[in-house]
Amino acid sequence: MTAGKPDMSGTFFYKFPVTRQVFYRSKYCYALVNLKPIVPGHVLVVPFRQVPRLKELSVKESIDLMATVQLIHCFIEKVYKADSLNLSMQDGIGAGQSVPHVHFHIIPRYLKDGYGDHIYDMLEQNEANLNGFFRKVCQERVVAADLERRPRSMEVMEKEAIWLHEELQKFLKDYHPVEEPPK
Numbered sequence: 001m002t003a004g005k006p007d008m009s010g011t012f013f014y015k016f017p018v019t020r021q022v023f024y025r026s027k028y029c030y031a032l033v034n035l036k037p038i039v040p041g042h043v044l045v046v047p048f049r050q051v052p053r054l055k056e057l058s059v060k061e062s063i064d065l066m067a068t069v070q071l072i073h074c075f076i077e078k079v080y081k082a083d084s085l086n087l088s089m090q091d092g093i094g095a096g097q098s099v100p101h102v103h104f105h106i107i108p109r110y111l112k113d114g115y116g117d118h119i120y121d122m123l124e125q126n127e128a129n130l131n132g133f134f135r136k137v138c139q140e141r142v143v144a145a146d147l148e149r150r151p152r153s154m155e156v157m158e159k160e161a162i163w164l165h166e167e168l169q170k171f172l173k174d175y176h177p178v179e180e181p182p183k
Helices: 059-079 118-128 132-137 144-148 154-174
Strands: 022-025 029-033 043-047 084-088 104-109
Touching (some): 022 059, 022 154, 029 059, 029 154, 043 059, 059 154
Antiparallel strands (some): 022 029, 029 043
């Protein structure tokens, strides 16, 4: 990745162009800010190849996706000073997936945020509002909490993506993932 913000022209999350919302890219996936975050710092990690189910990714794509999830997990926890994080992926309509493109949600959590497991209900509602067809499939899941969250402007999302990209460059200078499991 270059020192500047990654060139993501022509990048889509399902059918949605996300060129300006991306703050990180690897060989097979990217990280982007969320249109309707549940909490500040709620981001997504998405493979470039559009497949609806995790099992459809190649081994190389899967390894890169998980390594990117781990990197962005560590980064978001640090930059948002979170106590912990939720990682979430709905793999199939029966699991609450409403956007047929594999993706992980990374959601900063705090000991006193008061959400508990209700955050999963909020997450399902967020996804259910992205796409007309899938919204109909998941319509019974729509709750007031999601209706209260408004989509952010492109300018706000781009500003956050630029800030996250700059902070990530600083973070990467000291990031040392565990290469081998302990013996």
